[in-house]
Amino acid sequence: MSTHQPPMPQAPAAAPHWQAAPGGPYPGYTSPIPIVRTHLGHALASEWTKIKSVRSTMWTLGVFTVLVVGIGLMAGALVESHSDSESLSGENPLSFGFFGLLLGSICIITLGVLTTASEYGTGMIRTTMTACPSRARVLAAKSIVFFTVAFVVTLLTSGFVAMVQVSMLENTGARTPSGSDWFKATVGISLYIALLGLLSLLIGSVIRHSAGAITIMIGVLLAPLVLALFMATESLSNVRDWLFEYSIPNQLSVFYANSLSESGPSGWDPLWIILGLTAAVYAGAYALLHSRDV
Amino acid sequence: MIELEGLTKRYGDKVAVDNLTFSVGPGLVTGFLGPNGAGKSTTMRMILGLDHPTAGDVRIDGRHYDRLKDPLTCIGALLDAKGVHGGRSAYNHLLCLAQSNGIPRSRVAQVLETVGLTAVARKKAKGFSLGMGQRLGIAGALLGDPRILMFDEPVNGLDPEGIHWIRTLMKSLAAQGRTVFVSSHLMSEMALTADHLVVIGQGRLLADTSMADFIQANSRSYVRIRCPQRERLLDVLHQAGITVVEAGGEALEVAGGKAEQIGELAARYGLVLHELSPRQASLEEAFMQLTAEAVEYHAQPGPGPGPQDWGAGWKGA
Numbered sequence: 342m343s344t345h346q347p348p349m350p351q352a353p354a355a356a357p358h359w360q361a362a363p364g365g366p367y368p369g370y371t372s373p374i375p376i377v378r379t380h381l382g383h384a385l386a387s388e389w390t391k392i393k394s395v396r397s398t399m400w401t402l403g404v405f406t407v408l409v410v411g412i413g414l415m416a417g418a419l420v421e422s423h424s425d426s427e428s429l430s431g432e433n434p435l436s437f438g439f440f441g442l443l444l445g446s447i448c449i450i451t452l453g454v455l456t457t458a459s460e461y462g463t464g465m466i467r468t469t470m471t472a473c474p475s476r477a478r479v480l481a482a483k484s485i486v487f488f489t490v491a492f493v494v495t496l497l498t499s500g501f502v503a504m505v506q507v508s509m510l511e512n513t514g515a516r517t518p519s520g521s522d523w524f525k526a527t528v529g530i531s532l533y534i535a536l537l538g539l540l541s542l543l544i545g546s547v548i549r550h551s552a553g554a555i556t557i558m559i560g561v562l563l564a565p566l567v568l569a570l571f572m573a574t575e576s577l578s579n580v581r582d583w584l585f586e587y588s589i590p591n592q593l594s595v596f597y598a599n600s601l602s603e604s605g606p607s608g609w610d611p612l613w614i615i616l617g618l619t620a621a622v623y624a625g626a627y628a629l630l631h632s633r634d635v
Numbered sequence: 636m637i638e639l640e641g642l643t644k645r646y647g648d649k650v651a652v653d654n655l656t657f658s659v660g661p662g663l664v665t666g667f668l669g670p671n672g673a674g675k676s677t678t679m680r681m682i683l684g685l686d687h688p689t690a691g692d693v694r695i696d697g698r699h700y701d702r703l704k705d706p707l708t709c710i711g712a713l714l715d716a717k718g719v720h721g722g723r724s725a726y727n728h729l730l731c732l733a734q735s736n737g738i739p740r741s742r743v744a745q746v747l748e749t750v751g752l753t754a755v756a757r758k759k760a761k762g763f764s765l766g767m768g769q770r771l772g773i774a775g776a777l778l779g780d781p782r783i784l785m786f787d788e789p790v791n792g793l794d795p796e797g798i799h800w801i802r803t804l805m806k807s808l809a810a811q812g813r814t815v816f817v818s819s820h821l822m823s824e825m826a827l828t829a830d831h832l833v834v835i836g837q838g839r840l841l842a843d844t845s846m847a848d849f850i851q852a853n854s855r856s857y858v859r860i861r862c863p864q865r866e867r868l869l870d871v872l873h874q875a876g877i878t879v880v881e882a883g884g885e886a887l888e889v890a891g892g893k894a895e896q897i898g899e900l901a902a903r904y905g906l907v908l909h910e911l912s913p914r915q916a917s918l919e920e921a922f923m924q925l926t927a928e929a930v931e932y933h934a935q936p937g938p939g940p941g942p943q944d945w946g947a948g949w950k951g952a
Binding site for chain 2: 368369371373374379383384387388395396459460463465467468469470472632
């Protein structure tokens, strides 16, 4: 420090201005802006601004809504027009929301991946981590904001479709859904889809590349089911059944109690499975985020 | 105040930053100079806690970056113009930064005004030119009105008006008592801006000196003379005890600032001079000489093959 002699004539002239400022052991400029100890709330506000200020959010959620509502209403109308008063006797009318949500989940996966991976693609992650050096806080804020957005949007759209479908199919002999049926087909499925999106967000943070992470997640979504379809041999039947039962589309259908098979996950099992999986990946993603250079 | 202590970063067996120890003090513009690939950006990323040092330590006002509770009001940094999501408007980019540190929303409009981007505040950043992107990055650095500012190659992509603006800005920030740390690979740029100079080459500290001292030590001044009565002049200068070096063509060179003395001697002996011009070797040359020495040092036979190969490759490039 002894070499830091101000060589410029204006530096000594300016000196009294800042030496007078209370700077403790580190003198220098004191800003009139009040110093705020940052916390998770600040990071949440920041992430909320981020997610709503890019067009990809509007696009993915817009397409999601169109798919869920559009396909849901088409399915309802199609079933209704080909049914008489006995066709669906005893069946759960909510189950026709499945098709739209299965396709719509691809949009949620995309948005989840983009929430983290796009920051690596653009270099924004350095700005983010400079503004908030706690990497745990960044990951938590992104996760909370994304999960909330995905859950609310899925709940609104799936709830709307469920109500319309139930009224459409009143005269087809379908049973009146119980409270538990309603709860699973709206809140349950929305939690599942939002967790699937959160899993994608974490994979995006691990892979740091949008296209790569989206490909992986779509593979996770569809590959087990597609592979199982072609396992005709008897000797592979155990593997095939397992792939069928635990494939994400089949787990989704469990929420409507119209699973492909009698064994395998039932009731709320799919939610616990994806919750456990997401928690494990969250821990891994955090460990990597903490140890890697940005 | 930024303090580095033995800061080292290795990628595999390649050393990007090698045992750097220096500090950057308040009230001055400190230039951080080195050729491309010298480790300037890596050092700056380690200061900001983005990259983990392999060894050593770096502190901001005595604390590690990740222990700062108010990072943006403590230190503002322009790393590269690409640290922006192209799909977001300039306003929203700065707003999310402000929110993450509890900085009042009104600051966003203020810094946009400061960097001259108010007119395009609602435009998407991907439509920005290199210079506008640089200005947006500078706006982000100024957002928290921080005590310490760090700019990585700030003049990149700026037009002459922009370069003049950033020079003035950096000087005025330092004059307010702030710590200003600015990297560049252009000595000529630093000579106009910096008060203090830290030079690195291949990750090693080569110089940590005030700009004035550096100029005095490194800029060789000499006088260039052309004279039709060449032999006569040589005699006169020799008698006066002035050492003359033959330059190219008919020109002669005399080390030091002796133009007046030579002119008076020529007049006294009735010699005709076609040229008598005081000159200075450029700081750029001094800088290249300094960094080239580091290369030679590395290229000397040593115990490890790694640094040797690297030094040789660097020299050839």
